[in-house]
Amino acid sequence: MRTFRQFAALLDLNIRGLARRPWSSLVIVVGMASVVGVLISLLSFSAGASRTIESMADPTRAIVIRKGRTEEAGQQISREVAAAVVSAPGIKKSADGTPIASIENINLIPVKRRSDGVPLLMLVRGVGPKAFELRPEMRLVSGRMFRPGNNELIAGTAAQTQFTGLGVGDKVSLADGEWLIVGAFDSGGSVMGGQLLGDTDGLMASRRANGYGALTVRLESPAALDTLKAALESNPSLDVEVQPTGVFYANSAGEWTGWFETVAYVLGAIMALGALFATFNLMHTAVKSRARDVATLRALGFGAIPVALSVMAEVLLLSLAGAAIGAGVAWLLFNGNANDIRGRVVFELAVTPRLVAIGTAWALVIALLASAAPAIRSARLPVATALRAS
Amino acid sequence: MDKDCRMKWLPLLWAALRRQPARSILTLLSIAIAFLLIGAMTGVNARFSDIIERAPIERVVVSPRFGGRMPLAHMTQIEGLDGVAHASLSAVLQGSYQKRENGFFAVMTDAHTVAVHPDANITSDQFRRLEAVRNGVIMTRTAADEFRFKIGDTFPLETDRPNKEGSRAWTFRVVDIVPETEQFPARLLAGNFIYLNEGRADGRQDQIDRIDLLVSDAGRADAMATQIEKLFASSSSPVNALPERTLIAQSLEGVLNMQFLVITVCGAALFMILLLTGTVLGQSAHERVAEFAVMKAIGFSDGGVYALILIEAMVLCLAGAGLGLLAAKFSPMLAAAFLPDLPTPLITAGVAAIALALAGAVALVSGLPAAWRVQRVEIAEALGSGR
Numbered sequence: 001m002r003t004f005r006q007f008a009a010l011l012d013l014n015i016r017g018l019a020r021r022p023w024s025s026l027v028i029v030v031g032m033a034s035v036v037g038v039l040i041s042l043l044s045f046s047a048g049a050s051r052t053i054e055s056m057a058d059p060t061r062a063i064v065i066r067k068g069r070t071e072e073a074g075q076q077i078s079r080e081v082a083a084a085v086v087s088a089p090g091i092k093k094s095a096d097g098t099p100i101a102s103i104e105n106i107n108l109i110p111v112k113r114r115s116d117g118v119p120l121l122m123l124v125r126g127v128g129p130k131a132f133e134l135r136p137e138m139r140l141v142s143g144r145m146f147r148p149g150n151n152e153l154i155a156g157t158a159a160q161t162q163f164t165g166l167g168v169g170d171k172v173s174l175a176d177g178e179w180l181i182v183g184a185f186d187s188g189g190s191v192m193g194g195q196l197l198g199d200t201d202g203l204m205a206s207r208r209a210n211g212y213g214a215l216t217v218r219l220e221s222p223a224a225l226d227t228l229k230a231a232l233e234s235n236p237s238l239d240v241e242v243q244p245t246g247v248f249y250a251n252s253a254g255e256w257t258g259w260f261e262t263v264a265y266v267l268g269a270i271m272a273l274g275a276l277f278a279t280f281n282l283m284h285t286a287v288k289s290r291a292r293d294v295a296t297l298r299a300l301g302f303g304a305i306p307v308a309l310s311v312m313a314e315v316l317l318l319s320l321a322g323a324a325i326g327a328g329v330a331w332l333l334f335n336g337n338a339n340d341i342r343g344r345v346v347f348e349l350a351v352t353p354r355l356v357a358i359g360t361a362w363a364l365v366i367a368l369l370a371s372a373a374p375a376i377r378s379a380r381l382p383v384a385t386a387l388r389a390s
Numbered sequence: 391m392d393k394d395c396r397m398k399w400l401p402l403l404w405a406a407l408r409r410q411p412a413r414s415i416l417t418l419l420s421i422a423i424a425f426l427l428i429g430a431m432t433g434v435n436a437r438f439s440d441i442i443e444r445a446p447i448e449r450v451v452v453s454p455r456f457g458g459r460m461p462l463a464h465m466t467q468i469e470g471l472d473g474v475a476h477a478s479l480s481a482v483l484q485g486s487y488q489k490r491e492n493g494f495f496a497v498m499t500d501a502h503t504v505a506v507h508p509d510a511n512i513t514s515d516q517f518r519r520l521e522a523v524r525n526g527v528i529m530t531r532t533a534a535d536e537f538r539f540k541i542g543d544t545f546p547l548e549t550d551r552p553n554k555e556g557s558r559a560w561t562f563r564v565v566d567i568v569p570e571t572e573q574f575p576a577r578l579l580a581g582n583f584i585y586l587n588e589g590r591a592d593g594r595q596d597q598i599d600r601i602d603l604l605v606s607d608a609g610r611a612d613a614m615a616t617q618i619e620k621l622f623a624s625s626s627s628p629v630n631a632l633p634e635r636t637l638i639a640q641s642l643e644g645v646l647n648m649q650f651l652v653i654t655v656c657g658a659a660l661f662m663i664l665l666l667t668g669t670v671l672g673q674s675a676h677e678r679v680a681e682f683a684v685m686k687a688i689g690f691s692d693g694g695v696y697a698l699i700l701i702e703a704m705v706l707c708l709a710g711a712g713l714g715l716l717a718a719k720f721s722p723m724l725a726a727a728f729l730p731d732l733p734t735p736l737i738t739a740g741v742a743a744i745a746l747a748l749a750g751a752v753a754l755v756s757g758l759p760a761a762w763r764v765q766r767v768e769i770a771e772a773l774g775s776g777r
Contacts, residue, residue, distance in 0.1 A: 023669040030665055034658040041654070068550040068558075073457060076550065108457035110630065118643045121457070175456050175628055207456050208626055210593070262732065267427065267655060274423035274659070278666045281416035285673055342641070 006302050010310035015317070017290075024282040025318055031275035032322025033329065035366065036359035038271055040330040040351055042264030043358065046257040048350040049341065053253045055190045057246025059222035060092070061134070064215040064232065067241045071252060073106040075211030081238050085215050090228035092218040094133055100218035102128040105211075107203055109172055109196070111163040111343065120343030122163060124153065124174070125192070126200030126212075134218050137188030143168040144183045148199035151176075151206075154183040158193035158346045162338045166196070175207040191249060194346025216245065256341050272366050279370035283315060287378040294378055295386030308379035312371045319367035320360070327356045399698065406702050409674070417670050418710050421749070424659040425714025426721070428745055431652045433718055433735020438642050440736055445635040448475075448608035449506065450615050452601040455628040459597035462587075464622065464629065468601055471621075473614055477603035478502035481586055483560065485549030487537060494547055496527065496562070496579040498586040506602045510573040512580065516566050524585050526565035532576040534567045541567060547579075552591045560589070602634075660748060663710075668756035671703055675760035682764050683772035696761040703753035703760075711749035715742055 018025045064085050066076035077085075082103045091099040107124040129148070132138055146152035151174075155166045171178040179198065187193030200212065219225055229242045287294075294307055335351040407414045452468065454460040465479045480503070483496040503510070504517050512528060520526045529539065539545065546559040553560055562581065570576050587595055605614045615631040622629045632640075642648070675682070682695050715737060722734035735741075 023665070023672060027662070027665045027669050031662050034662050038655055038658055042651075066550060068548075075458065106457065108455075110455070116643070118640055120640070175626070207458060209458060266732070270423060270427050270430075271655075271659065274420050274427070274662070277416050277420040277423065278662070281413055281420065281666075282669065284412055284416070285410070285670075 003303055003306050006306035007309050007313070010297070010302065010306055011313050013293075014310055014314040018314075018318075021286060024286060027282055028279050028315065028318040029322040029325065031278050032319045032363045032366065033326035035268065035271045035275045036323040036326030036363050037330045038326075039264060039268035039362060040327055040355045040359045041334050041349075042267060043261065043355050044330065044334050044349040044351045045339065046260040046264065047352050047355055048339065048347045049253060049257045049260065049345060051350050051352075052189060052191055052193075052345065052347040053249045053257070054246065055137075055188065056249040057244070059244065059246075060219045060224075061245040062217055062219055062225055062228060062242050063245050063248045064217065064228075064240050064242050065213075065248070067233075067239050069214075071106075072104065072214040073108075074213050075105070075209045077103075077212040077214065077240065078210075079212075081240065082212050082215060084235075084238055085217075085232060085240065088228055088231045090219055090224035090226075090231065092220045092224075094130065098130070100130050100134050102131045102134050102216050103200055103212050104128070104131075104216060105200055105204055105209065105213040107174070107207065109174065111165065111172075113340065113343070114162060114164050115338075120163075120340070122159065122195065122343045124172075124196040124198060124203065126203035127197050128200055131197065134216060135187075135190070135192065137190060138185050138192060139188075140183050141186045142184045143181075146182055146198055149202055151179045151202065152182045153179050153196045153198040154185050155181050155196050156187050156193035156346070157184055158187065158338065158348070159195060160184060162194065162340050162346045163343075172196070174203070176205070179206075191345055194340060194344075253341070253345055256345075268362065272362060276366050276370050279315060279319075279366065280373065283311065283371055283374040284377075287311060287374040290378070291381055291386045294381060295383045298381075298383045299387065304379040308375040311375035311378050312368065315367045315371035316364065319363040323360045323363035326363075327351070327359050330359075331356075399701070402698055403701055403705065406674070406678070406698070407705070409678070413670060413674070414706070417667060417706055418713070420666055421663050421707055421710025421752075422713035422717065424663040425711040425745055425749065426717040427659045427714075428656045428748065429715045429718030429737060429741065430721060430735045431655050432741045432744060433737050434733050435648055435652050436738050436741050437733055437736040438648060440738075442635055442639045442642070445638045446509070446604075447633060447635055448605050448611055449634040450603050450605060450611055450618070450631055451634050451637055452603065452618055452629050452631045453599070455619075455630045459594065459599055460601075460622075460627045460629060462596040462598055464627070465598065465601055467621065468603060468618060471614075471617070473605050473607060473610055475604040475606040476502050476505040477601055478506040479583060479598045479601050481583060481597070481599045483547070483549055483551060483581070483586055485547040485560065487545060487547060492537070494533075494577050494579055496547065496560075496581050498581045498583040500583050503580070503602070506604050507573060509571070510580075511568065511571055512574075516568070519565050520580065521582060523563055523565050524582060525561055525563050527562045527579040527581045528566045528568055529564055529579050530570040530574060530576050531567050532570045533579075534564070539564050539567075541565065551586075553589045554591045555589075556591070560586075660752065663707075664752050664756055667703060667707065667752060668759055671699060671756055671760040672763065674702075675699060675763045679763070679767055679772050682767050683769045686767065687769050687773070692765050695764045696757070699760045699764065700753065700757045703757040704750065707749040707753040707756075708746060711745050715745055 065072065069076060086099050086101045091101055094100050105126040107126065108121040109124055110119055111122045112119050141157060146154050160166045166181060168181055168184055170181050172181065219228065225242065225244060232238055232240055232242055331351040334349045337349045338346065339349055340346040465477065468474060469477045478500055480497050480499040483498055486493050501517050501521060504512055504514050516528060520528055541564050544561055544563045546561050548559050550558060552558050568574060605611050611633040615633055618631040619629060685695055718735050719737045
């Protein structure tokens with residue numbers, strides 16, 4: 001108890017002393033704010049991309065692709081195979097008795113990114129009539145649904161924000177001429193939001209393709225995945241495999257989110273090392289200049305441990321303030337900003353509570369490492385010597 | 391100031407830096423780390439520019455506009471265009487050897503690739519040997535060593551394309567082994583288009599993924615690209631045609647806004663060391679008020695004392711920047727060992743000059759608070775204070 005009272009008194013003293021050393025306190029706060037701000041900002045790329053990808057995960061949704069494929073694009077699945085997949089066991093039936101499945105294909109069209117005008121290729125997804133029933137998180141927010149066979153498309157709102165020329169009423173060029181955008185939909189945060197949707201068969205006809213890319217199906221239950229797998233993968237003539245949608249999309253984008261994370265942690269670690277040296281440097285000087293005060297207190301009966309702890313607590317408080325500023329700036333500048341990975345996946349940067357926690361943890365670790373030696377030095381100062389020293 | 395006085399500066403500077411050796415070293419390290427970041431970031435930016443600038447301006451890439459493939463007949467039309475020096479077609483066969491992780495990218499192409507891609511370092515002789523073996527491939531030394539392949543060996547590549555043998559495994563024979571280059575990366579295989587085209591059983595005969603061409607007049611690459619797009623605009627298979635340099639620039643910009651990242655990270659690092667060196671020099675000047683008073687008493691001008699502080703700041707900042715740049719220069723070796731996917735910085739003279747100029751500017755600005763303090767030193771007061 002006495003130790004704690006002494007610690008509190010010393011911490012109070014130290015905090016009052018900060019005003020006398022505004023610049024070195026500011027350096028510690030700004031240093032931590034830079035480390036945490038840069039780390040969180042960079043991590044918000046992968047967090048945002050992962051969140052978009054993870055929203056595709058649904059234990060009762062599965063994707064059927066040609067065996068060995070890692071992407072939906074392609075024309076690997078013939079009409080016969082698609083028909084066989086749709087009638088396989090394990091797929092949930094809709095109210096009208098037909099299976100909830102969407103036969104899909106992926107097309108690419110050139111677009112320009114709104115922010116910097118960089119030309120990219122974005123996805124135009126051909127879907128079946130059950131696409132919205134299959135993905136209830138999607139809803140039309142303006143205009144109307146496309147009518148199959150009429151060269152009509154609907155645009156995801158995220159795609160409209162990220163790329164130019166995708167407003168309702170705009171036309172985009174496909175292989176067989178112009179297609180009209182007749183509506184916009186909110187995807188509920190999923191990958192679809194960065195895409196255009198149209199009817200599969202119309203889009204296939206537009207480029208004279210003769211095969212589909214993939215099927216997405218609603219399962220009767222999560223356990224029905226095995227039923228469907230058994231039925232389809234045992235048939236070599238179908239030559240397809242079944243994957244939970246979560247697994248499939250995580251694999252297809254994992255490479256990029258991992259890359260973003262590596263960049264974030266490498267840059268963050270270098271900055272952290274710089275902040276560590278700076279904080280250690282300033283605390284080293286601060287403790288030295290306080291030697292006489294500390295010696296006086298020790299002579300008055302203050303213990304070594306409260307002295308050491310008060311130094312560390314001072315740095316921790318400054319670092320927490322810095323971390324809060326860094327996280328706040330990152331959140332203000334980046335949270336919710338639209339971004340895309342080469343036009344293929346559109347996502348919003350996300351400064352999540354998890355990232356704030358990671359940033360704060362970094363700041364605390366740096367603070368502890370930087371303050372330990374000065375704190376110990378301060379506590380172990382021989383009282384008599386320090387008092388004698390003028 | 392006479393020459394004699396100048397001679398004393400070096401010991402004065404040395405004394406100033408050694409006054410608090412721990413502080414000097416830690417400040418130096420912080421500055422070095424800030425410049426490691428600045429060097430690395432501007433260096434990566436320089437690397438991107440270098441990649442873009444080294445991409446041949448006269449090479450144009452033609453690919454299907456809406457994804458998928460395009461007919462082989464496009465090749466005949468493009469070859470016949472005025473101003474096309476060479477054109478080479480390719481179709482890619484992606485697959486793996488033994489395990490899924492052992493992925494290979496087989497570019498099935500024709501003999502024109504030798505002329506179109508001189509940077510891949512494949513000679514006409516080598517390609518002639520390749521053409522002589524229908525299922526031949528040229529592979530890199532890296533891959534050959536990893537899987538213990540030698541010339542003459544055959545191996546199966548497990549793909550997603552059925553062939554006429556009723557399997558998706560395509561058998562290849564190694565006809566040559568070449569060193570790995572940027573244009574011919576480790577897991578690339580160069581094979582004969584004819585082997586894929588005639589062996590495939592997926593109904594996609596006479597379809598190709600890409601055409602690369604060289605224009606005879608480099609200045610006309612953009613115009614040629616536009617002309618080719620127009621040529622096929624109303625065909626059943628329209629194309630995208632872009633100079634390779636533009637394509638590379640787009641693909642680098644497609645991932646990260648590099649400029650923005652450089653400005654943010656470097657800005658944060660610079661601001662931080664500016665504050666740090668300013669504070670440290672200020673502290674140091676504060677502790678040396680009596681010393682400065684003595685210097686002024688024996689005839690140093692305000693300017694002379696400020697110059698001393700400034701030189702101290704310059705030495706710290708420039709030495710730190712130098713160390714940081716050296717670290718950035720050698721960082722690719724570290725990166726290659728642990729993080730092979732990261733782009734490596736290219737420390738050009740320009741990058742170094744910018745970093746050193748920034749270091750000089752930081753030194754100038756951060757010396758100001760200390761100089762202000764020195765100017766206000768009243769000799770009698772400072773000496774009388776007993777400090």
